[in-house]
Amino acid sequence: MAGARAPLLEVTGLAKAFGPNAVLRDVSLRIAPASVHALLGENGAGKSTLTRVLLGVERADAGAVLLGGARYAPASAEGARRAGVVLVPQERTLCAHLSVADNVVLGIEPAARARPGLRDRERARAVARGAIALVAADPARVPLDAPAGDLGVADQQLVEIARALAQGGLREDGRLAARLLVLDEPTSSLGHEDARRLFERVRALRDAGVAVLLVTHFLSDVRAHADRYTVLRDGRVAGEGDPRETDPAQIVREMLGRALDAPRAGSGAPPPGRGEVVLEARDVAGARRPRRASLSLHRGEILGIAGLVGSGRTELLRILAGLDPRRGGAVTLRAPRGVGLLSEDRGGEGLMLGRSIAENVWLSPRAPRLAAPRSLLSEAARWIERLAIRAGGPDQRAGELSGGNQQKVQIARLLREDFDVLLMDEPTRGIDVASKAQVLSLFRELAGAGKAIVLVSSQLDELVATCDRIAVLRRGILDPPRPASSWTEASLLLEASS
Numbered sequence: 001m002a003g004a005r006a007p008l009l010e011v012t013g014l015a016k017a018f019g020p021n022a023v024l025r026d027v028s029l030r031i032a033p034a035s036v037h038a039l040l041g042e043n044g045a046g047k048s049t050l051t052r053v054l055l056g057v058e059r060a061d062a063g064a065v066l067l068g069g070a071r072y073a074p075a076s077a078e079g080a081r082r083a084g085v086v087l088v089p090q091e092r093t094l095c096a097h098l099s100v101a102d103n104v105v106l107g108i109e110p111a112a113r114a115r116p117g118l119r120d121r122e123r124a125r126a127v128a129r130g131a132i133a134l135v136a137a138d139p140a141r142v143p144l145d146a147p148a149g150d151l152g153v154a155d156q157q158l159v160e161i162a163r164a165l166a167q168g169g170l171r172e173d174g175r176l177a178a179r180l181l182v183l184d185e186p187t188s189s190l191g192h193e194d195a196r197r198l199f200e201r202v203r204a205l206r207d208a209g210v211a212v213l214l215v216t217h218f219l220s221d222v223r224a225h226a227d228r229y230t231v232l233r234d235g236r237v238a239g240e241g242d243p244r245e246t247d248p249a250q251i252v253r254e255m256l257g258r259a260l261d262a263p264r265a266g267s268g269a270p271p272p273g274r275g276e277v278v279l280e281a282r283d284v285a286g287a288r289r290p291r292r293a294s295l296s297l298h299r300g301e302i303l304g305i306a307g308l309v310g311s312g313r314t315e316l317l318r319i320l321a322g323l324d325p326r327r328g329g330a331v332t333l334r335a336p337r338g339v340g341l342l343s344e345d346r347g348g349e350g351l352m353l354g355r356s357i358a359e360n361v362w363l364s365p366r367a368p369r370l371a372a373p374r375s376l377l378s379e380a381a382r383w384i385e386r387l388a389i390r391a392g393g394p395d396q397r398a399g400e401l402s403g404g405n406q407q408k409v410q411i412a413r414l415l416r417e418d419f420d421v422l423l424m425d426e427p428t429r430g431i432d433v434a435s436k437a438q439v440l441s442l443f444r445e446l447a448g449a450g451k452a453i454v455l456v457s458s459q460l461d462e463l464v465a466t467c468d469r470i471a472v473l474r475r476g477i478l479d480p481p482r483p484a485s486s487w488t489e490a491s492l493l494l495e496a497s498s
């Protein structure tokens with residue numbers, strides 16, 4: 001029984017503030033060796049901050065941490081690594097143009113110090129190969145020499161984990177030495193099947209003796225894969241226990257401090273008034289994906305697109321938005337106020353992290369030329385309120401926000417431009433359960449006011465609950481949409497993976 005053993009990691013009374021903002025308050029938690037420990041909480045609850053303290057990237061203001069019974073206070077990520085504590089952060093870190101092997105050993109390879117000899121390079125490659133073998137059930141899917149950017153997101157995520165493990169170093173016997181692997185929302189960009197594969201590997205690592213601290217918003221994953229859970233609310237521990245013995249509704253209450261509002265009565269609501277067609281695609285084909293996609297999008301509706309990672313969903317949206325060239329077919333837009341895309345790629349095309357929330361809401365990232373006038377600060381404050389963005393105020397730097405709150409700033413920026421057609425690529429990624437319901441009901445409200453929305457999501461329950469019609473994209477080919485009421489999560493999954 002894991003709970004009876006001495007803990008691998010014991011955190012007591014940890015506190016951390018940024019200026020006046022207390023982010024962690026008196027946090028205590030114990031992680032058993034060779035266990036999967038889930039860390040839950042709303043956006044901005046302090047989860048990533050706790051992981052950064054454990055990694056020595058942020059310094060705690062108070063409290064103590066024991067690792068294997070010894071005092072543990074790393075001054076840097078390097079110190080944490082030497083103690084066997086490694087992190088896969090919330091934001092992706094791979095260099096797309098470097099090979100898988102180079103990414104895995106980046107920063108630890110002897111080449112970083114001096115001119116590498118052949119033996120060093122062989123050793124680095126052996127480390128990379130060993131780490132990949134630990135995380136990939138089928139290492140052939142993750143070739144060492146392939147540029148990391150050529151892999152699908154799921155395999156890139158495995159490379160991130162391999163890299164973290166390799167950074168934990170090797171023991172005398174050549175095995176990896178990491179004792180605690182911290183995964184900050186590892187499945188937020190993954191589809192169902194890829195997430196399942198990833199958890200298979202997480203379990204294998206646990207069985208090999210590694211403790212895993214898993215930050216996630218997915219309660220079903222916690223129930224299926226975690227041995228213990230801890231909930232943070234406003235930087236305090238608000239609940240903990242065995243997820244298999246705890247009612248999920250109770251965990252949600254611990255996260256929110258209240259029960260979750262009842263979801264929108266999907267099929268009971270009056271059928272939304274569908275207006276004229278504002279966007280029409282006929283036999284659209286892209287450079288690689290999609291291969292053939294036709295759809296008619298009406299004012300007042302939310303059209304869902306389901307499909308596995310790699311099926312071409314993002315590529316289709318980018319073509320509909322006019323960002324990528326078409327190889328065939330036709331797109332007709334009949335919308336005076338144009339079309340806006342919420343990008344899946346938060347880091348790359350998304351926020352200006354050094355700028356304020358107000359500037360991010362008001363300026364286009366492609367033309368960051370004006371400062372936000374005062375009146376716009378109050379307008380931004382309204383968006384902060386409307387989307388329940390957790391922030392000090394509209395002038396806080398976007399880079400200081402938690403991951404989920406950064407995502408909400410992106411949604412605010414898109415919505416304030418008042419486009420007729422909204423293309424949403426994984427809009428709720430990284431957003432907590434309560435905010436998710438809120439964002440989705442805002443989409444319904446917008447559709448009710450005459451907007452036309454295309455919603456791409458890997459969360460099939462979200463599609464079924466929110467959309468009017470859903471179409472499945474399979475290997476680049478879009479099937480005709482059907483009413484959402486005719487789909488279930490299970491039938492969508494079956495169709496998407498058939």
Ligand SMILES: Nc1ncnc2c1ncn2[C@@H]1O[C@H](COP(=O)(O)OP(=O)(O)OP(=O)(O)O)[C@@H](O)[C@H]1O
Pocket residue numbers: 018021023041042043044045046047048049050090390391400401402403404405430432
């Ligand atoms: N460098 C910083 N300066 C100021 N405030 C910060 C800084 N880093 C984090 N914060 C604040 O700390 C709080 C907790 O952030 P954290 O990233 O830990 O949340 P989280 O629980 O990981 O949320 P999410 O689910 O959205 O990822 C947030 O209110 C955030 O704005």
Ligand SMILES: [Mg+2]
Pocket residue numbers: 047048049090184402403404
């Ligand atoms: Mg976070």
